[in-house]
Amino acid sequence: ECSRQVQVVDDEQQVVSCHLKSAAFDEIQQRRSANYKANIWQYDFLQSLPTIYNGVEYKLRVENLKENVKDMFVEAKDQLAKLELIDIIRKLGLGDLFAEETHKALQTVVSSMKNNKNGEEEELYMTALRFKLLRLHGYDVSQGMKSNHYL
Secondary structure, rough: OOOEEEEEEOHHHHHEEEEEEEHHHHHHHHHOOOOOOOOOOHHHHHHOOOOHHHHHHHHHHHHHHHHHHHHHHHHHHOOOHHHHHHHHHHOOOOOOOOHHHHHHHHHHHOOOOOOOOOOOOHHHHHHHHHHHHHHHOOOOOOOOOOOOOOO
């Protein structure tokens, strides 16, 4: 259902407005609730449950895997490889564990960008990934599309 209003001003201009009134429109405006019930388990109880992953061998494995990832940061010489590694770690939700390594890698990316002023063309993928990661980590990066002139 639509109610229209038309106004004539100086016999030339017409203003038309249409307001929709329907049950579907009112239904969209209402927020639906899933009616989830509160969790019956207390946080302290859940934390006290025994697990097999508290053993020494699992802690050693975690430390070994962390060292492997830190070695990957050292081994990544190519700028694209560093950016992809940072992006993968972030997507896995492990960014906090490797914040220092990420910061150092991004610093080398920024310094190599400032030193590379000769106007070489880069792939769009690498430029977009670098822009995204630098913005996510708080670097002030402009929106200019020239690959090495946006810092």
